[in-house]
Amino acid sequence: MPDQEKINYLLHLADTTLILSHRNSEWCGHGPVLEQDIALTNIALDLLGQSRLFYQYAAELMGNTDEDQLAYLRTEREYKNLLLAEQPNGDWGQTILRQYLYSQFQQLLFQQLVTHNDQQLCAIATKSLKETNYHVRWSSEWVIRLGDGTTESRERMLHAIDELWPYTGELFDPAAYESVADVDFTSLQQEWNKRVKLIFEEATLPVPEKIFMQQGGKTGAHTEHLGYILADLQYLQRTYPNSIW
Amino acid sequence: MPVQDFEQLFQQKIDAEVKIEPKDWMPDAYRKTNIRQISQHAHSEIVGMLPEGNWITRAPSLKRKAILLAKVQDEAGHGLYLYSAAETLGMSRDEMINDLHSGKAKYSSIFNYPTLTWADIGAIGWLVDGAAIMNQVMLCRTSYGPYARAMVRICKEESFHQRQGFESLLVLSKGTPEQKAMCQDAINRWWWPALMMFGPKDSESTNSDQSMKWKIKRKSNDELRQNFVDMIAEQVKVLGMTLPDPALKWNEERKHYDFGEINWEEFWNVVKGNGPCNKQRLEARRKAHENGRWVREAAMAHAAKLAERRKQEAA
Ligand SMILES: [Fe+2]
Ligand SMILES: [Fe+2]
Ligand SMILES: [Fe+2]
Numbered sequence: 001m002p003d004q005e006k007i008n009y010l011l012h013l014a015d016t017t018l019i020l021s022h023r024n025s026e027w028c029g030h031g032p033v034l035e036q037d038i039a040l041t042n043i044a045l046d047l048l049g050q051s052r053l054f055y056q057y058a059a060e061l062m063g064n065t066d067e068d069q070l071a072y073l074r075t076e077r078e079y080k081n082l083l084l085a086e087q088p089n090g091d092w093g094q095t096i097l098r099q100y101l102y103s104q105f106q107q108l109l110f111q112q113l114v115t116h117n118d119q120q121l122c123a124i125a126t127k128s129l130k131e132t133n134y135h136v137r138w139s140s141e142w143v144i145r146l147g148d149g150t151t152e153s154r155e156r157m158l159h160a161i162d163e164l165w166p167y168t169g170e171l172f173d174p175a176a177y178e179s180v181a182d183v184d185f186t187s188l189q190q191e192w193n194k195r196v197k198l199i200f201e202e203a204t205l206p207v208p209e210k211i212f213m214q215q216g217g218k219t220g221a222h223t224e225h226l227g228y229i230l231a232d233l234q235y236l237q238r239t240y241p242n243s244i245w
Numbered sequence: 246m247p248v249q250d251f252e253q254l255f256q257q258k259i260d261a262e263v264k265i266e267p268k269d270w271m272p273d274a275y276r277k278t279n280i281r282q283i284s285q286h287a288h289s290e291i292v293g294m295l296p297e298g299n300w301i302t303r304a305p306s307l308k309r310k311a312i313l314l315a316k317v318q319d320e321a322g323h324g325l326y327l328y329s330a331a332e333t334l335g336m337s338r339d340e341m342i343n344d345l346h347s348g349k350a351k352y353s354s355i356f357n358y359p360t361l362t363w364a365d366i367g368a369i370g371w372l373v374d375g376a377a378i379m380n381q382v383m384l385c386r387t388s389y390g391p392y393a394r395a396m397v398r399i400c401k402e403e404s405f406h407q408r409q410g411f412e413s414l415l416v417l418s419k420g421t422p423e424q425k426a427m428c429q430d431a432i433n434r435w436w437w438p439a440l441m442m443f444g445p446k447d448s449e450s451t452n453s454d455q456s457m458k459w460k461i462k463r464k465s466n467d468e469l470r471q472n473f474v475d476m477i478a479e480q481v482k483v484l485g486m487t488l489p490d491p492a493l494k495w496n497e498e499r500k501h502y503d504f505g506e507i508n509w510e511e512f513w514n515v516v517k518g519n520g521p522c523n524k525q526r527l528e529a530r531r532k533a534h535e536n537g538r539w540v541r542e543a544a545m546a547h548a549a550k551l552a553e554r555r556k557q558e559a560a
Contacts, residue, residue, distance in 0.1 A: 025301045028317050029294035032537025034325055041318040052307050068306045092540045148550060149543025236305035236363055243421050245305035
């Protein structure tokens with residue numbers, strides 16, 4: 001199966017964007033201020049749209065399936081999303097930081113995917129990149145605001161860094177199927193470190209050093225959180241199989 | 246000029262269909278009525294996000310999830326426009342939100358009912374947004390300019406919501422026996438609360454006469470409710486479902502549907518805070534506001550620091 005690696009890579013991108021969208025969508029109606037509730041829901045919608053494009057393309061290559069079967073009928077062990085995406089929302093600061101760390105990565109990655117030799121992957125990356133640029137801007141501004149805001153907000157951001165940093169190593173530790181991406185992960189990581197450092201500096205936040213990094217999401221070994229996300233996400237399709245909605 | 250003359254001029258403007266704008270003179274009661282109504286409307290949009298938000302993570306397909314997320318986001322946008330419209334009358338958004346949280350300000354009782362199944366999301370779009378549109382189409386011509394203009398924008402999106410809700414029920418109505426039953430059950434539960442959205446009967450309604458004279462309202466509660474019943478009684482046939490009212494019957498003489506008596510005891514009970522979800526809804530809003538306090542404070546503190554730094558750089 002020559003396409004299997006590509007399919008896995010597409011599923012990895014689809015799962016990551018879907019799960020992060022799911023987490024962000026949990027905020028809808030509960031944000032700290034109306035304008036930001038709308039902004040985060042916007043990001044959830046963008047990510048959901050991206051995930052659908054990846055699922056649809058994967059389904060096309062696989063044949064005999066569709067976006068909903070892929071999202072709703074695969075198990076915890078089949079999901080390939082980044083561990084970072086499934087981490088709980090925590091407070092607004094933790095949600096913001098999770099978004100920034102991921103978006104900064106996605107931006108750099110997709111900047112490379114836009115020249116990929118697979119036309120369709122290219123097209124999806126190009127469309128998504130415009131959205132991602134905005135996600136980076138919005139989330140980095142918030143990281144700065146909260147890091148440099150009050151004593152309380154700074155403490156909360158320090159806590160968020162503690163919680164989330166161990167999941168950033170996985171971004172740059174490619175699974176076998178990621179050879180499809182044709183990306184140099186070492187230079188990607190250097191660039192990511194550089195940018196994150198700049199934002200953290202402006203936010204007066206420290207960049208952690210030499211912390212043990214968790215991994216496994218890309219190959220289906222998740223934290224316990226994912227099972228609950230899928231129980232929620234897949235509930236109707238599992239309860240009423242073979243129905244059209 | 247004595248106040249009576251101002252009042253006369255004001256009424257002449259209203260009668261001549263000239264919109265009242267924020268800087269225009271207006272009777273105190275007109276200002277208060279508008280603040281009360283517009284802020285109540287804004288609160289309804291925001292509290293209304295909760296019952297529907299309840300199904301975002303569980304929507305049964307990615308397409309339905311995207312539609313629902315976008316819809317709930319629209320409602321937040323409506324809340325924003327309406328808070329801005331109310332602010333033109335001299336009350337800040339913070340004050341309005343405090344009144345909501347203290348229980349002083351009301352919001353539409355419909356959102357104190359729970360969304361128990363996925364079909365409730367379709368039923369809300371079809372019946373609740375549908376009932377809201379009846380009211381809001383009329384409000385596009387309300388006499389206070391900023392409110393009327395906000396309503397024009399909002400109405401377009403609301404009719405979109407209604408069509409999407411209906412379409413989602415249509416799919417269920419053609420689905421498996423379980424889906425059909427889910428669809429009928431949701432209609433059964435949402436029908437009467439939707440009828441209550443139009444408020445008390447005209448004979449019982451206290452503020453109606455003055456509001457009509459000032460053209461804040463242009464149709465009475467009973468008129469709007471009748472229009473709604475006539476519309477839905479036809480649409481439900483397309484779904485192959487029924488409305489839970491044995492008295493519902495076309496009246497050839499009146500050219501309207503007759504319908505049964507609303508349970509007014511339930512209506513007043515929910516208004517007084519005893520609906521199935523009154524507590525949870527207010528609690529969720531208060532909690533969001535409380536949990537957001539440090540975020541808002543940090544944003545202000547950072548903005549102040551930035552301004553200070555710029556000042557020093559300039560000096
Ligand atoms: Fe609404
Ligand atoms: Fe609305
Ligand atoms: Fe709506």
